[in-house]
Amino acid sequence: MLQVIIACLPGVLALTVFFGWGTLINIFWLSLWALAFEALVLSLRQKQPRFYLKDYSALLTAVLLGICLPPSVPWWLGIVSIFFAIVVAKHLYGGLGQNLFNPAMVGYVVVLIAFPLEMSTWILPRGAFSTPPDFLSSLSFVFTHADPGIDAYTGATIMDVFRNERGGLTLAEFWQQNSKSGFIAGLGWDWVNLGFLLGGIWLLYKGIISWQIPVSVLLSITILSLIFYDNGSSLSAGSPFFHLFSVGTMLGAFFIATDPVTAATTPKGRLVYGALIGCMAFIIRVWGAYPEGFAFAVLLGNFAAPLIDYYTAGKKSHER
């Protein structure tokens, strides 16, 4: 799991370059609390915290959650989120390996539903009329909410903006009018996704994750976005490039959906599981009201994973 954390580095670097120090602050703040909660629950369960903390699973949850949370969230929101991830989603279900749902995504969804305002404002990317806040003002915003200038840095993500503008503008007009367009998708987001893609490919190369889940997630998103591309009209759901390289696609496909504990485990089942997550993520992000559909899609996939496994396991599975 240490290698997965290392594989996150390129994406985290891109996030930091474009959206400021918030992501790094999130990661360190959540890691601190994750380790504390993990140690607390382990000692309550009369296990040896020192032994179990060395598996880095709590740390990985904290890193993934820190990446998912907006860089501008206040300090208490992070604690709520990591509490639900580590204590409720993981240890109340029986600890590492026994959890039914991806802990990081449970933590994310809890705060997304409970605190929608904080969760739907992102720092504006570098280059869109602004530069992200420096380290000190990020810190003071996260911990004291004191920086009055923070409103100048924040706004909705490109996915939200896109959804709101849909129906009015053709794709070409949208990207022309919107100052946040990058070279593939949204400004900054394309680099972030390329970073996570790089990390994901390294994980594949090292054999830590298998190819089926990311490939089938990305393929299903590509196919759905091709169907609903609608030749770039004002009702278009966006181009495949936009969907593959904006917000959390690569992170979700390579780092979140591939969690071995909560995913389907048979080779065929992984393909089905990935396709389910890709389709749900696309549907929720295009027609839903949340800033990103991946968290819900992964949790829905977790629901279905045992059933998928049941019908795809065994040599005689084709006879059933």
Added chain:
Amino acid sequence: MSLFGGIVLALLLLALFCGLTLAYTAQKFSQQDTSLVDQINALLPQTQCAQCSYPGCRPYAEAIAQGEAINKCPPGGEQTISLLANLLDQEKVALDSNYGQQGPVKKAFIREQDCIGCTFCIQACPVDAIVGAPQQMHTVIADECTGCELCLPPCPVDCIDLIALPETELSLPAKSLTEQACIRCGLCVDACPVDLLPQQLYSFIQGKAYEKAASHHLEDCIECGLCHAVCPSHIPLVQYYQLGKSVLQHQDEQFQLAHHAQERFQQHEKRLARLNAEQERQRQARSKLAANAAAQRELIRAALSRARGRQQGDQQ
């Protein structure tokens, strides 16, 4: 294509897909229409011991279907009660101790030097497992005996013993020093050459959900040991699968035995019915014969009295 058209097309395709899936599953998973009594009867141990106060397993099954309590079967014990509770969607209850205690499986054994050949036990046996003849020594066919104890009370010389079978002890493998808890990393799934779900099978067997393990194809496991070899928690997975398989085999044998006993009980019932019918037929034939004889005697008596009257007339 407009978005509206796209949505209509997608919904049509979805409806078509759902319809086909429903039709397919309805075909494939249609339940065989067995009556509730048969389903209940299949779960009872078929010892025909009548400890439940009904004269055999099937009558008790019929009573349960009518609403009788499910905890009156001591030979079946906890397992039968939980199976019945599952089938009938009832709460599990403890065995009613008024009807006996659950014990180990026993077999009847006749001390042959003491047997006087009275045939009372032969008549009491519900599965015809005792052979013998009047004034001849009797003996129990051990394979057919269900241990119902019904032959004990009729024996006038108390020459029948019940001997408990040695039980095979099936327990989970002992934890080794290097063994850790399963973290469901899935390495074993990648290693399994027959595409099973070793981590699922392990957790089912650990939780004694053997039927679940069977439905996840435990019997396909070839016990190659690759899952154990790759397991980072060093869990002796193959030992768990062997345990699961032997438990399932044991359950299967029990089921076969119960089925066999049920068949023998049905044969026994049929034979009794046939004997009764035969006796009834003979009795009716005898009474008919007797009625005929009486009628003839009446005729003779009438003829005699007429002859006697005629003689008296002649004399006068």
